[in-house]
Amino acid sequence: MNKTLTALAALAPVAAFAHPGHGEASLTAGLLHPVTGWDHLLAMMAVGMLAMAGKSQAGWRLPLAFVVAMVAGAALGIAGLALPVVEPVILASMVVLGGLLAASMVNTGNGLVLLCALFGLFHGNAHGLEAPASGSVVSFISGFVLTSGLLHGVGWLAARHWHDVLLRVFGFAVAGVGLLAAI
Helix, strand or coil: CHHHHHHHHHHHHHHHCCCCCCEECCCCHHHHHHHHHHHHHHHHHHHHHHHCCCCCCHHHHHHHHHHEEEEEHHHHCCCCCCCCCCHHHHHHHHHHHHHHHCCCCCEEEHHHHHHHHHHHHHHHHHHHCCCCCCHHHHHHHHHHHHHHHHHHHHHHHHHCCCCCHHHHHHHHHHHHHHHHHCC
């Protein structure tokens, strides 16, 4: 638990940069991209927490749906196709995913899988639209897919070891940050 919190605290200064230019498309740029935006960071951790908090064998479907849809959204963004209202949907993902955690509504049914896929599509589109123009797009995508999976894993581990009250507090915090950012 302390190691997880220490690792998250170490990433906090990086999150302050939001979404700066990333220079050349590389594995390193892709690895760093999801942690340079607090919106992506919190939403991806919330997906991992929802996957574990549901105590269901099918919980793995949430992060998988998110990541697969994120790759599809990134492909659209790299092709120059911007989904409408990308940033508002990303903020909504924080409010909804955080709200679900806060309300302990952690059923991993098909509705939540589809919701995670929808949010993944929009998060991926933002990644794709912000992809650097030069370098290897495949390396960039590989990097942010790997980091996204790791963030889902951090959320899953936290949910596994935290008391339900801490999960609810984290959910309130994620939803609150999303609401504040929307205002």
